[in-house]
Amino acid sequence: MAGRMTVFSVLVFVSIILAGCATTGPGGKQSLILIGSATEVSIGESMDQEIRAKNQILQDSSWQGYMDEISGRIVSRCDRRDIEYHFAIIKSDQVNAFATPGGYVYLYTGLLKTMDNEAELAAVMAHEISHVVARHGIKRLQAAMGVALLQELLLGESPEALNTVVNVGLGLTFAEYSRENEREADTYGMQYMMAAGYHPDAAITMFEKLASMSDGSPGFFERLSMSHPQTQERIANAKALIASLKPLPPGLELKTTRYQLMKSRLPQ
Numbered sequence: 001m002a003g004r005m006t007v008f009s010v011l012v013f014v015s016i017i018l019a020g021c022a023t024t025g026p027g028g029k030q031s032l033i034l035i036g037s038a039t040e041v042s043i044g045e046s047m048d049q050e051i052r053a054k055n056q057i058l059q060d061s062s063w064q065g066y067m068d069e070i071s072g073r074i075v076s077r078c079d080r081r082d083i084e085y086h087f088a089i090i091k092s093d094q095v096n097a098f099a100t101p102g103g104y105v106y107l108y109t110g111l112l113k114t115m116d117n118e119a120e121l122a123a124v125m126a127h128e129i130s131h132v133v134a135r136h137g138i139k140r141l142q143a144a145m146g147v148a149l150l151q152e153l154l155l156g157e158s159p160e161a162l163n164t165v166v167n168v169g170l171g172l173t174f175a176e177y178s179r180e181n182e183r184e185a186d187t188y189g190m191q192y193m194m195a196a197g198y199h200p201d202a203a204i205t206m207f208e209k210l211a212s213m214s215d216g217s218p219g220f221f222e223r224l225s226m227s228h229p230q231t232q233e234r235i236a237n238a239k240a241l242i243a244s245l246k247p248l249p250p251g252l253e254l255k256t257t258r259y260q261l262m263k264s265r266l267p268q
């Protein structure tokens, strides 16, 4: 009986895997994702509760409305709209931003204060949205989980499995993404921000700002150690992408005045 159950659960597991495989990433890329969107969203929701409990979230309806408007425009142009995206601001001097699986994105006030226009904000948002679109976070989590935990999660047999997965996910929040993942998020992010009406030059000014602040020390933007060659490579790639897209569509904006007004509302 026990043997039959094992065969049965393996069959269920395999069929879940087959159902979950064909997933479309940015630009229509296929990749092997075992965790479906509904489970990914549950993981993101639980992680969000923990993140909100452990950090001070900025409560400002003007900022919330402002972020929702900009992100809504970017999301409507992105390659993944089967989930809802959520944006929150963490009150902290850290110059940082990150996304969790399931579409939860967090920006630190320290990062918002380094920005000079709305297009720079759109660049960071579009970069983080791209990590979610390409499912980089859930892939990283899936890889860290181990087969037994993954099987428990997919079969939904153990109520503790989700908790364990959420804790593993929280531990990975500031882990680095691979360079390939970063390159992908940069490339798609710039295209999404442009499609939303923002000038992609703002992505470059944002990178340059982060590079000049880093002094070679890790600690911002997903705790990415923006080491000099890596940052220079990202800037060069971004410039090459903009050059390849020229002539850019007319009317792309930076929206400096509107951003400065919002920036003045941030707590000191």
Ligand SMILES: [Zn+2]
Pocket (backbone or CB within 6 Å): 127, 131, 177, 182, 185, 222
């Ligand atoms: Zn990134």
